[in-house]
Amino acid sequence: MKAVGFSRFGGAEVLEIVDLPDPRPGPGEVRIAVRAAGVNPSDWKKRQGLMDDELPQTLGYEAAGIVDELGEGVADVAVGDRVFGLSSQGAAQAELAVLSHYAPIPPSLDFATAAALPAAxxxxxxxxxxxxxxxxxxxxxxxxxxxxxxxxxxxxxxxxxxxxxxxxxxxxxxxxxxxxxxxxxxxxxxxxxxxxxxxxxxxxxxxxxxxxxxxxxxxxxxxxxxxxxxxxxxxxxxxxxxxxxxxGRAVHAISEIGALIESGRFTPPDTRTFPLAEVAEAQRVGEHGGIRGKLVLLVS
CATH class of the missing domain: 3.40.50.720 (NAD(P)-binding Rossmann-like Domain)
Structure with a gap:
């Protein structure tokens, strides 16, 4: 699969689209065909070597997409369902991602808006x-x-x-x-x-x-x-x-936010989207600051 990665620390120019093995979901996890993945400040901190010193690295902790494989014991969603959530593998900016915590995408949301929610x-x-x-x-x-x-x-x-x-x-x-x-x-x-x-x-x-x-x-x-x-x-x-x-994370928020959105008590942020291949530009925009909404990568 195609994924965002880097093999040296530095500016946004070190980001690449690399080929990685397809991930497999473990017990209680789901794999999705990613349609959108969120961009967060931790992305450029990792890229600059401020968080982890190992190389190479991948990026992305939140995504939305379509379930295409179920881990052992998963019975609350089915292949083909639209879901969003968090990935503990840190490789959600990719064509495929494993979500460790997930929920159905609220009916009123598109993939980009759903991908903007989990981390926040x-x-x-x-x-x-x-x-x-x-x-x-x-x-x-x-x-x-x-x-x-x-x-x-x-x-x-x-x-x-x-x-x-x-x-x-x-x-x-x-x-x-x-x-x-x-x-x-x-x-x-x-x-x-x-x-x-x-x-x-x-x-x-x-x-x-x-x-x-x-x-x-x-x-x-x-x-x-x-x-x-x-x-x-x-x-x-x-x-x-x-x-x-x-x-410990408040992962219960992922399953609770849908009801608040559908009842009108929570308005998701505006999104600014970039194709996956333009991840470097998305990070430059984020680092520059002044963005009120959320930066999201789209995966076709």
């Missing part, structure tokens, strides 16, 4: 679970307009929380459409949040970094009320929990 909704759900966000929680989301931040806002609202989200002013209307009260990030953040919530907030989720953990701790009343997805060094310095999948 799992990451957001994991962080909200770690914070124990529930009804009447006052939650601040720092970096609320990206794919993970937007998912966190909507999932928190669905749980009955009141959400304040930071974003650039150009994204404030977007945050309002998701159900959040928007504030601008940057100097004076604490005062702007207190203007909306005079008693502060109960919890804070940092999706964007930018060195705001001290402000989030002050607003929530303690480091144990804050989770960050973006500031590993700051988390160690300030005693904040850094959320990663190493302690």
């Amino acid at each position: 909704v799992e990451t957001a759900t994991r962080a909200l679970d770690q914070l124990s966000v529930g009804p009447d929680t006052r939650l601040l989301v720092n970096g609320a307009s990206g794919s993970v931040g937007g998912a966190a806002v909507q999932l928190a609202v669905a749980r009955g929380a009141r959400v304040i989200g930071t974003a650039s002013p150009s994204n404030h209307d977007y945050l309002r459409s998701l159900g959040a009260d928007p504030v601008a990030y940057g100097e004076g953040l604490t005062d702007r949040v207190r203007a909306l919530a005079p008693d502060g907030v109960d919890l804070a989720l940092d999706v964007a970094g930018r060195g705001v953990l001290p402000e989030l701790i002050a607003l929530t009343g303690g480091a144990d009320h804050v989770v960050t997805l973006a500031d590993f060094g700051g988390a160690r310095e300030h005693g904040v929990r850094f959320s990663s999948g190493d302690a």
